[in-house]
Amino acid sequence: MTTYPELKLYIDGDWRSATDDLPVVDPATEEVIGRVPVADQATLDDALEAAASGFETWRRTSPRDRAGLIGSAAALMRSRQDEIANSITLEHGKPFTEAQAEVVRGAEFFEWDAGEAMRTYGRVIPSGPGVKHVVNHQPIGPVAAFSPWNFPMSQPARKVAGALAAGCSIILKASEETPAGAVHIAEAFHDVGLPPGVLNLVFGIPADISQHLISSDVIRMVAFTGSTAVGRHLTGLASDHMTPVLMELGGHAPVIVCEDTDVAAAAESSAVRAMRNAGQVCTSPTRFFVHQDVFDQFLDGITSRTAATVVGDGMETGVEMGPLANDRRLADVIELVADACDAGGELTTGGRRIGTTGYFHEPTVLAHVPDRARIMQEEPFGPVAIVNPVDSLDTAIERANSLPFGLAAYGFTNRADYVDRMVNRVEAGNLSINTLEASLPETPFGGMKSSGYGREGGTEGLHHYMVVKSVSHSISIV
Numbered sequence: 001m002t003t004y005p006e007l008k009l010y011i012d013g014d015w016r017s018a019t020d021d022l023p024v025v026d027p028a029t030e031e032v033i034g035r036v037p038v039a040d041q042a043t044l045d046d047a048l049e050a051a052a053s054g055f056e057t058w059r060r061t062s063p064r065d066r067a068g069l070i071g072s073a074a075a076l077m078r079s080r081q082d083e084i085a086n087s088i089t090l091e092h093g094k095p096f097t098e099a100q101a102e103v104v105r106g107a108e109f110f111e112w113d114a115g116e117a118m119r120t121y122g123r124v125i126p127s128g129p130g131v132k133h134v135v136n137h138q139p140i141g142p143v144a145a146f147s148p149w150n151f152p153m154s155q156p157a158r159k160v161a162g163a164l165a166a167g168c169s170i171i172l173k174a175s176e177e178t179p180a181g182a183v184h185i186a187e188a189f190h191d192v193g194l195p196p197g198v199l200n201l202v203f204g205i206p207a208d209i210s211q212h213l214i215s216s217d218v219i220r221m222v223a224f225t226g227s228t229a230v231g232r233h234l235t236g237l238a239s240d241h242m243t244p245v246l247m248e249l250g251g252h253a254p255v256i257v258c259e260d261t262d263v264a265a266a267a268e269s270s271a272v273r274a275m276r277n278a279g280q281v282c283t284s285p286t287r288f289f290v291h292q293d294v295f296d297q298f299l300d301g302i303t304s305r306t307a308a309t310v311v312g313d314g315m316e317t318g319v320e321m322g323p324l325a326n327d328r329r330l331a332d333v334i335e336l337v338a339d340a341c342d343a344g345g346e347l348t349t350g351g352r353r354i355g356t357t358g359y360f361h362e363p364t365v366l367a368h369v370p371d372r373a374r375i376m377q378e379e380p381f382g383p384v385a386i387v388n389p390v391d392s393l394d395t396a397i398e399r400a401n402s403l404p405f406g407l408a409a410y411g412f413t414n415r416a417d418y419v420d421r422m423v424n425r426v427e428a429g430n431l432s433i434n435t436l437e438a439s440l441p442e443t444p445f446g447g448m449k450s451s452g453y454g455r456e457g458g459t460e461g462l463h464h465y466m467v468v469k470s471v472s473h474s475i476s477i478v
């Protein structure tokens with residue numbers, strides 16, 4: 001199966017084309033595989049109107065009915081797994097099996113939040129006779145959401161799941177570079193009969209769309225996943241209107257490898273995880289701080305497993321890593337690796353573009369990279385692991401915390417006192433010990449510092465899509 005779907009806007013329950021469009025490129029071949037419509041301002045106004053009226057319908061829909069519809073749409077996505085995965089691999093480049101897993105993860109986000117829709121409990125505050133104080137959680141209102149290109153289906157799923165489960169309507173601007181995942185989501189909701197206006201999907205010029213939507217009085221909340229720079233810009237726009245934001249931004253995840261760990265297993269797992277999605281994951285393990293006693297063994301292990309990564313077109317069987325998703329990423333990774341080498345870093349494997357067609361880059365390991373290299377401060381967002389020795393856990397924690405980011409962090413150790421020190425001192429929204437899995441639908445995910453604020457998933461995931469209303473009721477007038 002290699003067909004790519006026709007891409008449309010979805011406004012007020014209807015599919016729409018547009019006068020202007022943009023090309024969608026297969027990063028493995030650089031061929032144009034589709035065209036994504038560009039929403040003009042009149043279309044955005046229609047989406048705003050639809051979201052306003054969709055909200056009135058959806059907020060009155062019981063949580064049980066909302067959960068039922070969301071669950072049915074998720075089931076449809078699961079049944080369309082291969083069709084959706086096919087689109088994802090074509091537009092993004094990731095291996096087909098990873099794309100299949102992404103569809104399942106996206107469906108799980110919907111299923112988890114659908115369950116949570118029925119558990120947005122309030123509370124009764126004790127008071128004197130004849131008086132009742134009740135805390136209610138109510139949907140905040142129409143949401144403007146912006147999802148990135150690295151997970152074409154599961155990233156939009158996070159936003160749509162949270163908003164719809166909480167009882168909000170949403171206008172989603174998904175990535176123009178990888179638009180099909182979001183189109184498949186809208187299709188599933190359309191097919192299960194979501195009321196018009198509850199979910200609206202637009203594409204276009206990102207800066208124009210965010211400016212237009214966030215400035216509207218209709219929009220009551222802004223959700224964004226992407227770079228810290230764009231997150232800061234959108235937070236500024238939202239603050240002009242006192243609109244709350246949920247920001248999932250960049251990371252540069254530290255991995256602390258202690259001397260007591262199973263070094264071979266840690267190195268193997270690190271190599272596989274660092275190259276997943278060609279490293280284009282905000283929680284990718286990137287900065288390895290390895291105790292000097294086990295440094296050589298760890299570096300050998302991660303280098304040999306990384307060098308063995310099978311790279312190729314994601315549609316081919318057995319491929320473990322596809323191309324980078326766009327030409328900007330390829331250029332950035334090449335530049336960052338060259339700069340690291342100029343600064344004195346040592347390449348132990350990889351470091352170059354593969355071929356001349358497609359945005360393929362070798363799986364790469366850099367060692368002994370000095371802090372003055374750009375890659376020690378900037379998230380590579382590509383297939384690069386940076387491995388440096390440290391003399392103690394305290395030094396590792398200090399170096400882990402030295403950047404303005406605080407999204408995911410990892411540790412490999414079996415010592416309870418080491419774990420305790422990491423839990424208390426590592427600055428990250430998500431800390432994982434002896435596993436490189438940073439988040440699941442049931443665990444709250446989000447950052448500290450410049451990695452953003454707010455949480456998606458877990459019980460916390462719906463909080464940002466809801467407002468607290470405290471109601472005091474006295475039986476007689478006082």
Ligand code: NAD
Pocket residue numbers: 146147148149150175176206207208210211225226227228229230233234248249250251281282328329379380381
């Ligand atoms: P970018 O900063 O240009 O864009 C990041 C995302 O924001 C894209 O999806 C883009 O469409 C969107 N965007 C850009 N300007 C916008 C605007 N004014 N309004 C609304 N949306 C806007 O960077 P890029 O080249 O696409 O990606 C590179 C960097 O972005 C990476 O290095 C990484 O740090 C970050 N990124 C992070 C995630 C994540 O999951 N946190 C995902 C994708 C990209």
